[in-house]
Amino acid sequence: MTATKYFFDHPFAEKEREEGRVEGREEGREEGRAEERAEAVLNILSWRGIDVPPAVRARVTACTDLEQLKVWSERAVHAAGADDLFDGGGA
Numbered sequence: 001m002t003a004t005k006y007f008f009d010h011p012f013a014e015k016e017r018e019e020g021r022v023e024g025r026e027e028g029r030e031e032g033r034a035e036e037r038a039e040a041v042l043n044i045l046s047w048r049g050i051d052v053p054p055a056v057r058a059r060v061t062a063c064t065d066l067e068q069l070k071v072w073s074e075r076a077v078h079a080a081g082a083d084d085l086f087d088g089g090g091a
Contacts, residue, residue: 030066037069041085044076056082 038061045052063069072085079085 031064034064034066034069035061037066037073038063041069041073041076044073045079045082045085048076048079050079050082052082056085060085 041060042052042057060069060072063072075085
């Protein structure tokens, strides 16, 4: 019978951890999630026919706080204008 060798137990995985690559991958995933949420916020506004000025687009796409982006996506559903994302106006 052969022993099963799982990746996290493998010498290659240990080397990845030592060199910080595992943490780097997780940071990349977080960045990807933030980009997707920012895109969702902008899409919601666009689908609703709300014009998105460059300053609003820049602020939303620069945000990396997933919780803030979630709040903005919820506000985008009810916003009367793009600026309502930031002041909570709308509904």
